[in-house]
Amino acid sequence: MPNYKLTYFDLRGRAEIHRQLFALAGVPYVDKRIKPEDWPTLKPTTPFGQLPLLEVDGKPIPQSMAIARFLAKRFGFAGANDLEEAQIDALVDLLNDYMTEQKHFFGVLVGRVPGDKAAATKELFEPARDKYFPLVIEKYLKKSKSGFLVGSKVSWVDLHLAGHITTYQQLIPGAFDKYPEVIAHRDRVEALPAIKEWIAKRPKSSY
Ligand SMILES: N[C@@H](CCC(=O)N[C@@H](CS)C(=O)NCC(=O)O)C(=O)O
Numbered sequence: 646m647p648n649y650k651l652t653y654f655d656l657r658g659r660a661e662i663h664r665q666l667f668a669l670a671g672v673p674y675v676d677k678r679i680k681p682e683d684w685p686t687l688k689p690t691t692p693f694g695q696l697p698l699l700e701v702d703g704k705p706i707p708q709s710m711a712i713a714r715f716l717a718k719r720f721g722f723a724g725a726n727d728l729e730e731a732q733i734d735a736l737v738d739l740l741n742d743y744m745t746e747q748k749h750f751f752g753v754l755v756g757r758v759p760g761d762k763a764a765a766t767k768e769l770f771e772p773a774r775d776k777y778f779p780l781v782i783e784k785y786l787k788k789s790k791s792g793f794l795v796g797s798k799v800s801w802v803d804l805h806l807a808g809h810i811t812t813y814q815q816l817i818p819g820a821f822d823k824y825p826e827v828i829a830h831r832d833r834v835e836a837l838p839a840i841k842e843w844i845a846k847r848p849k850s851s852y
Pocket residue numbers: 658659688694695696697707708709710
């Protein structure tokens with residue numbers, strides 16, 4: 646069994662998808678959570694000066710989406726064939742476009758960027774949400790026979806979407822109430838026994 650070490654801050658953030666993939670696969674790993682004050686020393690030792698970072702038998706893999714895709718492929722949550730793999734990748738790219746379109750909104754939301762949260766919610770978040778979520782619902786969720794976004798079982802894009810919904814519903818009360826299909830999808834993902842067990846025992850963090 647390879648030795649896996651995942652390094653990130655003490656947040657769900659960009660590493661929660663990896664932790665959930667380990668939980669789904671039942672594969673042990675080191676969930677290393679660093680303190681902000683230790684980051685300046687660690688930063689220059691990482692490949693791209695950012696976290697998360699996965700080390701597999703000491704070999705580093707940076708970039709959260711590359712790590713997620715790698716673990717999902719290894720553990721069998723990246724589609725049943727190359728067509729499903731491509732559909733999952735396309736949807737991951739769509740969700741990343743949606744995040745990019747929100748510009749500095751997340752920074753304002755968590756207090757890292759100065760700005761008015763209510764105004765940023767109206768001007769940056771809501772237009773992006775209302776452009777992209779009807780696509781996710783109409784093109785994927787409504788066509789799904791399994792209840793998951795692509796194919797017949799949960800995949801890494803389900804974890805990516807569900808994690809986003811949980812975080813935004815927590816930080817912006819009612820953020821997705823107008824899209825009950827995505828709330829139901831999130832609930833379905835979080836009801837999977839391995840995910841439910843992980844959520845019950847994971848360290849509590851703000852986002
Ligand atoms: N595209 C990268 C972005 C990584 C990123 O922005 N990481 C932040 C934490 S969420 C970070 O390392 N911040 C500290 C820094 O840049 O010094 C990924 O998806 O992994």
